[in-house]
């Protein structure tokens with residue numbers, strides 16, 4: 081099959097791209113475009129050329145799978161140049177998503193027409209890149225500096241309607257007749273002739289650049305690409321001759337392409353899509369229908385989980401044991417929605433619509449007709465088994481029974497029912513209405529269609545779902561546990577919480593282990609006897625330091641929960657260390673990484689060896705979307721490869737840690 085074909089419609093040549101799934105600019109597409117335009121330009125009977133795409137979308141970008149490979153076919157810049165300088169008007173006819181190199185191609189057409197549902201953007205920044213096909217120079221010439229700076233640095237696409245307002249498209253086509261409208265529009269443009277973007281002046285106020293930096297400084301911390309994008313937009317403003325700006329863009333693009341951030345972000349792009357695939361699933365697996373959901377527990381997790389379904393338009397019955405707890409849970413859901421409505425995220429009417437889908441109940445019997453039930457009560461095996469035993473007697477056959485457990489054995493939970501094939505884990509991350517990750521835990525007896533349905537419903541409610549096997553803590557928490565023990569040990573050897581946490585936040589994580597402990601609460605699992613002080617945690621709890629909840633833990637907190645290092649906590653740490661006869665020594669930042677992060681990487685390899693994750697990239701997805709591992713470092717497995725297996729193995733062996741065979745094999 082040819083990925084680019086042409087056909088003649090009277091005096092117009094239509095160049096048609098057909099390169100499923102997203103019409104990316106693979107080398108053969110570039111070749112086909114070059115040949116197609118050459119044909120149109122050489123034929124005296126042709127007066128205008130329309131560029132259109134088959135399938136679900138206009139060109140959605142460069143072919144990312146070609147990055148880093150030896151180049152083939154004509155280079156992108158020469159194809160773009162051929163189009164922009166053509167002697168006959170070229171019209172881009174846009175549907176679906178004109179993204180990245182796709183929009184850059186459209187910008188080298190002389191006119192653009194789009195259907196109302198189309199979206200246009202330059203998302204390269206999300207891949208750690210910038211629009212390297214002239215997008216940073218041509219967008220400012222078409223939509224002005226302000227809009228171009230926003231689009232390049234944030235990467236969000238705009239609607240066709242907005243594109244019309246900003247001049248990015250010249251006309252809207254009928255939704256169901258782009259082909260016809262594009263032809264008519266092209267004929268209208270014959271008299272006007274070509275309008276090369278490169279000849280248009282740059283307009284607008286460059287002050288937007290500093291404004292964007294100030295507004296997004298926190299979000300962009302650690303990232304190179306947003307700043308590189310803005311430097312290119314500045315170059316567009318500074319140089320009247322586009323070729324000078326294009327030179328700057330080229331240099332900045334090549335720097336980003338050569339760096340590890342873009343490699344990591346591209347890895348995550350594919351990792352995220354790969355995670356949805358379930359290895360070994362029978363081809364004929366069909367999904368179960370989920371029309372009604374039940375959630376057991378109206379606490380923080382249960383409430384957050386419920387919000388995801390309501391927001392997707394799926395009715396939820398939420399069950400609690402006591403009326404006051406039920407009222408509190410439902411009240412918090414409403415409060416959260418109203419807070420979002422107050423911020424303008426949706427209307428009050430939408431709040432009522434979502435709340436109208438919620439049925440509060442005090443009885444598990446009300447879950448009988450649900451298609452999916454998610455248990456979100458506290459972590460106690462006996463209680464969970466009792467609940468699942470009851471569900472087994474109450475709920476209709478074929479329903480999926482899920483537990484939101486974060487550590488417990490899903491097989492044992494399933495054994496409390498006579499239908500283990502319908503039982504699995506759906507582990508959400510707190511706050512469950514915000515965090516993107518969902519670990520779907522596959523029990524030994526979980527049926528393929530139950531698993532596939534849980535993965536699909538996860539996607540439907542906006543999560544990135546990853547399959548995990550049954551083991552203590554599954555993928556994420558199992559790895560997390562490997563950093564807490566050494567972090568505690570480091571305090572005993574002379575580090576302070578703020579020093580350890582800073583290494584993590586400098587690394588790009590949202591918080592370090594001690595900030596996380598304070599957030600979770602230091603008194604969780606504490607024996608509540610202040611006279612019994614066996615661990616550092618006991619010592620802090622004995623002094624009434626329970627974490628963020630009472631304003632003091634490893635840190636002191638003000639009423640806005642801002643944290644400052646605590647002289648009292650640090651004195652307790654010093655005192656506990658001295659009483660344990662531990663000598664104090666200087667601890668380097670590098671040692672903190674080697675002691676806390678290397679063991680996590682090792683645990684990732686063990687998880688893979690045991691088959692508890694399907695692939696290394698799934699582990700990266702878990703850490704980026706569940707724990708805020710910086711996407712520009714690509715997750716612990718990708719990062720481990722960059723850091724070097726040899727270096728990691730020798731550091732782990734020095735610490736006396738048993739190293740995974742597969743990690744050793746890489747060293």
Ligand code: 3HC
Nearest residue numbers: 101104140141142143144145179180181203211212213353
């Ligand atoms: N190159 C290669 N493959 C791509 C691709 C691309 N640009 N975009 C998507 N794909 C692949 C996906 O990996 C996926 O493959 P799979 O089926 O084997 O998993 C398949 O196409 C379908 O993708 P999605 O599952 O994401 O499909 P959706 O329909 O949900 O979304 C989309 C479609 C909105 C186009 C989305 O795929 C997307 O955002 N793609 C990336 C767009 C982008 O970043 N473009 C810029 C590329 S960089 C560039 O152009 C550089 C230039 O400036 C020089």
